[in-house]
Amino acid sequence: MRATEGHWWVADRVAKPGQRYGFEIFDGKEWSKTLPDPRSTAQPDGVHGLSEVTDPAFPWTSDLWTGRTLAGQVIYELHVGTFTPAGTFEGVIGKLDYLRDLGVTAIELMPVQPFGGERNWGYDGVEWHAVHQGYGGPEGLKKLVDAAHNAGLGVILDVVYNHFGPDGNYNGMFGPYTVGGNTGWGELVNISGPDSDEVRAYILDAVRLWLAEFRIDGLRLDAVHSLDDRGAYSLLEQMQVVADDVATRTSVPRYLIAESDLNDPRLITGTDGGGYGLAGQWVDDIHHALHTLVSGEKHAYYEDYGSLGALAKTLREGYFFTGTWSSYRGRTHGRALDTTAIPAHRLVTYTTTHDQSGNRARGDRPSMTLTPAQQVLKAAVIYASPFTPMLFMGEEFGAQTPFAFFCSHTDDTLNQLTSEGRKREFARSGWDHDEVPDPADPATFEASRLDWDFSAEQEEIHAAYRELLRLRRDLGLARPDLSKLIVETGSEDEKWLAMGHEDVILVANLSDQPVTAPYGGELIWSFTQPSVELDRTALGPWEFALLRR
Known part of the structure; x- marks a missing residue:
């Protein structure tokens, strides 16, 4: 390869679909081992193997899909590896009719970018333009999107741009993709420092890839509060520009949903009002207020909640913290949003999520400790609200399988450090560390698979969820004006x-x-x-x- 302007290296060799390739880097003393491409679109042999050239063409059969905006959606969050016995995109396809019959309008896939090993939540991804081969690779994801659209369902993809996973991350050998510091999950991604223009381009090109080539309807942006975004032009705004451009070119709506801990209305305020213009955001406050009332739990970040007044405030205003005191944080937090200007559907609400179930010592779901009446009551509050509802896989039938944190890093030391870190984290929250299952134990993953053999009680819960979602639609409960x-x-x-x-x-x-x-x-x-x-x-x-x- 030869050096060119802008610190890029260029080769004359033309890659063809199906070819495997990699790069070796000379640091002035010795050559590295063969490394995968940071912009790889396929990793057939895992995150440490050769990259594969893919053909972007695909025989789409869903060209009549006109898409949906976020308004009116019912989202179903799922983890591909544990949703079905197959643990693949093909397995998800087999459940699309079930989801449509339930009342779901869009599925939200937990991250599917490649990670070390075969088992992971997905938040340890490293090649941000590729798809985990064990789920079906890039072609398998396109088949799922095509099938979902033919079934009348949208597809949302969870993406992580605040850190790289620890296993198979070679990007730092190719350029300044990180800048030190730590998010709690990994080094800060370089989106504000020297040479950050190319890192931003790396992210924005991934956003365009999913929305344009893969025809994904929306992206859920993980923990945007952990982005080191100090530029005058926010990365989130730039992402929205990409989404708007793809929507204009295809005449199919595309939207972005942020996960944020900041209670910052700018995320979902239009650009004409000084905001970032995103379509929506997850709102943990409503979950926390409802969960503490029904479960009685008050530990860790739940300590600020637990009163009926807290729930009422979140339902009226979306946020609980609106420039008000948080005892958990030891400071004031948040800012009020304008309920007369921001439509209610921009707030995504839920009774549980992968986080709220999985980030517990045992990974126990609410359905494992609450009665059917309590479970359906929580669902009724969420589905009768004007916000955009989201279900986490299995809650609609009161799943009795846990959803614990699991991983299978290819480095045993990484697995040990991950296990020890989880135990320390839970000990600080008051849980017995002996209850924490080993994330690297295959049994932890297997126990987290959904059991689709319903008991009579689960059938009753499932029927209640279907009826609540039907009534939400038929009664028009998703009304935009939160102030009313x-x-x-x-x-x-x-x-x-x-x-x-x-x-x-x-x-x-x-x-x-x-x-x-x-x-x-x-x-x-x-x-x-x-x-x-x-x-x-x-x-x-x-x-x-x-x-x-």
Whole structure:
């Protein structure tokens, strides 16, 4: 290869689809081993093997797909490796009809970029333009997107641009992709320092790849608060420009959803209002407020929640912290969003996620400790709200399998350090480290696979989820104006919640004691048998009623 301007090295050899290749780097003293391409689009032999040249062409059969915006979506988050017995994209295809029948409109895939070994959550990805071969590689992902679109379902892809995984990350040998510092998962990615233009291009080209070549409908951007983004022109804005350009060129909507811990309205505020213009963001505050009320847990980051007032505030305002004090953080946090200007669908809400289940000592799901009534109650609050709802795989039938953290790094030392780090983290949160399963043990992964053989109780929960999602659609509960949402509560002794509109309202008992709420009407649906009158509703422990007023 020969050196050119801009610190690039160029070869005359023309690569052809199917060819394997790699690079060797001379540091002035010796040559490196053969390394994969940082811009590899396929790694058939894993993150340490040769890269493969792929053909971007694909025989698409879903050209009639016109796409969907985020508004009105019901998202289903899944991990490809544990969602089905096959653990592949092909296995997901076999469940598309099930998901559509459930009421889902889009699937969200946890990250599928290559990682060390065969088992991983996906947040340890290293080649950001490629697809894990064990799931089916790039062609397998395109087949899934094509099948989903033919089934009327959108596809969202979770992508990680705040750090590189520790196993197979050779990018630092090719250029200044990182700049030291630490996000807690790895070194900071260089998006603001010297030579960061090319690192940004590396990320933005990946965004275009997924949205254009793979026809992905939306991207979920992992932990954007950990991006070292200090430029006048935010990387998030640049991503949105790419998404808008692909949407214009294809006439199919493309959207970006951020995960952020900042409670910063700029993420979902339009560029004309000084924001980044993203379509949506995950909102943990609503989850935390609901989870603490129903489960009673108050440890770690849950310590600020647990009151009925906290839940009511999050339902009215989206955020709990709006420039207010956080005892967990030891400082004020967040900023209020304008509920009259930002439509409610831009906030993505849930009863659990891969994080909220998997980042527990045992990886236990809420469905493993809550009663069916409590599970369906939580779902009713989320689905009767105007926000964009998201399910985490298995919650719709009360899955009794855990979703623990697992990995299979090719370096035994990395596996040991990962296990020790998880135990230290959970010990700080008050959990017994002996409960933490070994992430590298294949049994931890196998135990996290969904069991699709439903019990009678699980069938009942599944039917309730289907009905709630049907009613959400048929009653038009996804109404955009959050400022017009009715949210009323009882006292902290009588924990009833009323949420809804002039015509339809949800009345719920968020306690283990009977309550009477001063809202009544015609009962549309309930999981149990509450006593409903014209002006009041008597609710037993954890009961709710969806009423027509």
